[in-house]
Amino acid sequence: MRRGTNLPRMGGYNQMVVIDEIRRAPDGVSRVELAGLTGLSLQTISNICGRLLTDGVIVEGEKRSEGLGKPRTMLHLEPSAGYALGVHVDPVAMTIIVVDLDGEILEKRVVETPVGAENAIAAIVTTAEDLLDRSGILRSKVLGMGVAVPGPIDMDTGRVVRPPLLVGWDDVPLRDALGEALDMPVLLEKDVSAAMIAEMWQEVRLARGTAIFFYMGFGVAVAFAHGGELLAGSSRNAGEVGHLIVDGDGPLCSCGNRGCIGVSSSPMTFVDEAISRGILPETTVVAIPADVDRALTVLCAAAEGGDERAIDIIETSARRVAHGITILTDLVDADIVAFGGPCWSRLQGRFLPAVREELATRATLREMHPVEILGSTVGEHVGAVGAASLVLDDAFTPRPSGLLAGARRS
Ligand SMILES: [Zn+2]
Numbered sequence: 533m534r535r536g537t538n539l540p541r542m543g544g545y546n547q548m549v550v551i552d553e554i555r556r557a558p559d560g561v562s563r564v565e566l567a568g569l570t571g572l573s574l575q576t577i578s579n580i581c582g583r584l585l586t587d588g589v590i591v592e593g594e595k596r597s598e599g600l601g602k603p604r605t606m607l608h609l610e611p612s613a614g615y616a617l618g619v620h621v622d623p624v625a626m627t628i629i630v631v632d633l634d635g636e637i638l639e640k641r642v643v644e645t646p647v648g649a650e651n652a653i654a655a656i657v658t659t660a661e662d663l664l665d666r667s668g669i670l671r672s673k674v675l676g677m678g679v680a681v682p683g684p685i686d687m688d689t690g691r692v693v694r695p696p697l698l699v700g701w702d703d704v705p706l707r708d709a710l711g712e713a714l715d716m717p718v719l720l721e722k723d724v725s726a727a728m729i730a731e732m733w734q735e736v737r738l739a740r741g742t743a744i745f746f747y748m749g750f751g752v753a754v755a756f757a758h759g760g761e762l763l764a765g766s767s768r769n770a771g772e773v774g775h776l777i778v779d780g781d782g783p784l785c786s787c788g789n790r791g792c793i794g795v796s797s798s799p800m801t802f803v804d805e806a807i808s809r810g811i812l813p814e815t816t817v818v819a820i821p822a823d824v825d826r827a828l829t830v831l832c833a834a835a836e837g838g839d840e841r842a843i844d845i846i847e848t849s850a851r852r853v854a855h856g857i858t859i860l861t862d863l864v865d866a867d868i869v870a871f872g873g874p875c876w877s878r879l880q881g882r883f884l885p886a887v888r889e890e891l892a893t894r895a896t897l898r899e900m901h902p903v904e905i906l907g908s909t910v911g912e913h914v915g916a917v918g919a920a921s922l923v924l925d926d927a928f929t930p931r932p933s934g935l936l937a938g939a940r941r942s
Contacts, residue, residue, distance in 0.1 A: 546572060550580045551589065551609070551928050555633075560593050560606030581607060589613045609633050614927065615669050617660050617677040617716075618920025620723065620913070621645065621652060622874055623697045623750040623821040627916040628659045630667055635733065635921060639663040640913065644822050648700035649692070657713045675927045676717035677710060678919035680726035682751065684769045690720050697751050697821070719922045723747065724771050724873075725764055726918030727910075728755035731870055733921055734909040741904075742866045746857065747771075747873040749915075750821050752794050756864055778855040796852040799875060802845055803827040806834075809841045825875075832878040843882055850886035857887065858894040861903050872908025874915070880907045 553569050554561055563581055567574045584590040591610045595603035611632040620627045623645060630639040641659050646652050660677065682695035690707025692698075711718040721729075724747040732739040739760035747753045753771045756763040764770050774794030775787050782791025783801050795801055803824050806812040811834050817823045835842035857869055871884065888905050910917050 546570075546576065547580050547584070548928060550577065551584070554590055554607050555609055555924075555928055560596075560608045562596070562604035562606055564604055566607070587613075611636060613673070614675050614924075615667075615673055616675050616920045616923035616927075617663075618916040618918070618923070619656055619660070619677060619679045620726070620915030620919055621656075621679065621681045621698070622723070622915065623682070623699075624825045624874065625822070626652065626656060626659075627913050628656060628663060629913065629916045629920060630663050630669065631917070631920045631924075633924065635917065635924065637913070637917070638669075639667050640916075645698075647820075649698075649702075649704040649706070652701075653704075653706065653709050653713070656710060660714060671716075674716060676719060676923045677714060678719045678721065678726070678922035679706060679710065680721055680723040680915040680919040681706065682749075683722040683724075683753070683772065684767075685720055685722055687720070687768045690718070692720070717923075719919075719926060721919065721922050722753070722764075722769060722771070723749065723915050723918075724753035724755045725762055725768065726922060727872055727914040728757055728762055728918070729925070730910045730914050730918035730921050731872060731908060732757060732760055735870065735906065737868055737904065737906075738870055741868040742864060744857070744860055744864070744866045744869045746853070746869065746871045748797060748871065748876050748879065749874045750799060750825075752797055752873075754860060756866075773856070773860070776856050776859065778852045778859075782852055791852065793853060793856040796856075797849050799824050799828045802831055802849065805845045806831040806842065809845070811839060811842050811845075828875065829878060832881075835882050846879060846882040847886040850883045851890045853883075854887045854890035854894065857905075858891060858896075861891075862896055866903065867901055868904045868906065870906045870908060872910065872914050874912055876908050877912045 549570050550566060553566055563577050566577045588610055590607050593606040593608050595605050597603040611634040614633050616631050618629045625642050626645050627642050629637050631637055643655055643659060646655055681692050682697055684693045686693055692701055692704045692706045694702055707718045707720050727747055728745040731745055743757045745755040752774060754773045755771050775792045777789055777791050778793045778796055779791030782796050784790055785792040785795040803818060807814055807816055811831060812827055816827050831842050835846050884907050891905060908914055
């Protein structure tokens with residue numbers, strides 16, 4: 533909980549504290565409750581809410597009575613008071629969305645990721661402009677754009693530094709390039725961190741516990757959070773777990789070892805296995821990530837259809853990943869693990885039960901407390917939703933000075 537202060541000169545900060553509490557109460561919150569939550573006087577709360585109502589940032593909803601007291605009016609955010617763009621750049625596809633203040637997706641488009649950063653930037657700009665035009669949203673109401681990309685990222689300069697899976701991305705000043713082209717504030721985040729942020733908004737159990745998010749896209753990564761705060765590391769690049777060895781006899785990794793968790797759960801490994809076992813024809817094209825992704829869809833459909841070979845490929849990977857998850861949950865004493873990312877919805881039917889089964893026999897800290905294993909709550913667009921929530925979080929996180937430069941609605 534964030535406590536306010538009754539000092540008049542902190543009005544801007546207090547206002548943000550109030551908005552933040554309203555935003556975190558999906559069923560609405562009354563003025564009296566706000567006073568209790570923030571430590572601000574009822575008079576201060578009434579003044580702030582009056583201003584926010586006049587500005588159209590919040591609205592009054594239903595009246596609710598508790599006990600004998602007079603019914604209290606619930607306050608909600610006005611979803612159309614502001615908007616954010618969210619972009620997820622993945623080796624296979626780029627997802628661009630427009631959300632309102634509630635995080636509701638109003639517009640969405642998925643485009644195949646072009647080769648090279650320049651082409652990708654141009655495609656993001658064109659798509660974002662087009663989605664805003666279609667939605668009819670006033671540009672002045674757009675708070676900014678959040679972009680989720682594979683790491684590593686240089687957060688100080690907003691540069692994407694040679695992500696291994698994005699071909700033609702060599703130290704790209706992505707934040708400034710998009711900010712200049714679109715004339716709006718742009719925030720960058722690692723894909724797995726953005727995904728974790730989105731999942732925590734949707735699944736309250738993740739935000740309460742010591743949580744791990746396992747991201748399954750063209751590559752894998754993990755994010756850690758404790759009590760709703762992401763543990764992002766000194767340069768916000770935490771979570772590069774790809775070379776954790778989970779099976780000494782597993783598939784050969786580019787690092788020279790066998791059975792790293794990344795190669796054990798990568799779409800390319802799934803597809804190679806499917807070809808060698810005759811589920812996919814030897815002529816299957818795997819020239820670019822989108823080809824591999826399409827082949828993965830065929831394999832997953834075969835598994836869903838009951839093909840034992842396909843099921844075995846997915847379950848073997850799940851058991852290897854479960855070994856890694858055991859190490860990670862024991863390492864940070866996690867009590868909840870969520871899986872998600874672009875590949876997840878196709879894999880989960882066979883993957884999730886196998887992970888749960890394997891973990892039940894492994895995690896040592898299960899003696900101390902249960903470890904809950906969940907599938908994604910947000911779904912396959914989690915990267916883009918997380919990217920958009922970066923903007924909303926940044927705009928509404930109370931801090932004594934400064935919000936998103938140039939997009940502040942005081
Ligand atoms: Zn490796």
